[in-house]
Amino acid sequence: MRVLIVEDDALHRSYLNEAVRSALPECDDVMESEDGRLGEIEARKSRAEFVVMDLQMRERNGIEAARTIWRERPDTKILFWSNYSDEAYVRGVSRIVPEGATYGYVLKSTSEERLKLALRSVFLESQCVIDREVRGIQQKGMGSAHGLTDGEYEILVDVALGLTDKTIANRKKLSLRTVQNRLQQLYEKLDIYKETGDDESRYNLRTRAVAVALMRRLLNASAVERAERELQNDWTSQEFQGP
């Protein structure tokens, strides 16, 4: 049994190493990689079945790395280990997990006990373990507080990328007016209107929406970069023109 740790902070890396050795005495070998890119290579070379993965790394973030690892070996068990419970990350993870794969999601602020428990549960018993703080975000469809539909979230990302309404309509195969409608209902969910109501001063609604999405941690730079890469793919592989 061999475990691969992918984490770019040296302290956290050694902490994880120690925790893994302590929680899993049956573990023969613990490998380490310093960023997502190297993690992919190491996982491919060593054929590790168990991975502890940091999100938010320099060279290549944990979501990208996990996706390629799962693409090559879908039975790999991955425990995600993240700083915050940003909605963008949680969504990103749940978007790439393949059918039936086992994974976990724990915050760096959890106690060592919980971490070790999660290691044993995910790696040995193939249970999915998700921290309570994260769980709150994962179940979508709550009381409009910060529960965006998948469709609305998609629109939000496209807007945050700086796309035009018309461009979004082409990409999503929708009418122009429909895109604008979804934007409006996005504005309502984000309380954009309430703010402009206070003063006569007006916001530019679409950029304001991006701003509050940032502040509410619905978006972050990594999510935008991911979407940007997907966009460039669509952009070059197929030309978008006409009805």
Next chain:
Amino acid sequence: MRVLIVEDDALHRSYLNEAVRSALPECDDVMESEDGRLGEIEARKSRAEFVVMDLQMRERNGIEAARTIWRERPDTKILFWSNYSDEAYVRGVSRIVPEGATYGYVLKSTSEERLKLALRSVFLESQCVIDREVRGIQQKGMGSAHGLTDGEYEILVDVALGLTDKTIANRKKLSLRTVQNRLQQLYEKLDIYKETGDDESRYNLRTRAVAVALMRRLLNASAVERAERELQNDWTSQEFQGP
């Protein structure tokens, strides 16, 4: 001699504690705070002259905390200790440092030797120490690659907040056309035009500018939040109504 450590990650906190005790044997007491808010209180209560401050914390980020600490005791020596060399953070720090104050800025990835050296240099010899990677950003005015004027950066922040051109004009006491001019030169610096040139597909320029600023780490959520708070101050203290 007493040192206050403000850092919300437990591992980094203990690492810093050890480093401080090792680098500064003449240090009597090492205090710790878990976020910016508590750090302010502890600094006020203990009258610590030396602070090691993390940026990017939950409750109140390091820049805010440092500002209030410096406002109460401008002779406090602060060593900033950050994950990345994000332009937004560097700008934020250099914006709040008072006249003649001594401070340092080192990355978490630097070696323990460099960290200890920085601790001694800043705290004992009152030297300003700034990591090489950070230095690159600090000197502004380079070959248009990512060198934004202060004025351009201000505009960028206001746009990222979601403000209207007219609103920005009022806030900055400028003409509407001037704001739009600055926006145009911002677009050029960010290469917004080059991108739209590839395809007929159009971007919404202002949100696109925010997107690339995010991806180039010129902006981040903390910077937006900071600006938002300033905005709300102006908003309520004085009413903005054009002639």
Next chain:
DNA sequence: GCTTGTCTTGCGGGAACCCGCAGATCTTAG
């Protein structure tokens, strides 16, 4: 069937945005 509700699409217009052009102001160098 009829109604109710949600989602999509079109039309139209007022407002905001993007920008070329040209005159006015201010700085800097010779």
Next chain:
DNA sequence: CTAAGATCTGCGGGTTCCCGCAAGACAAGC
């Protein structure tokens, strides 16, 4: 003082955005 250069400002227009209104599509329920 003058000339050159950068910045600010107003005007006019083409485009996009924001949104109220209304008609069609589809599903669920009495």
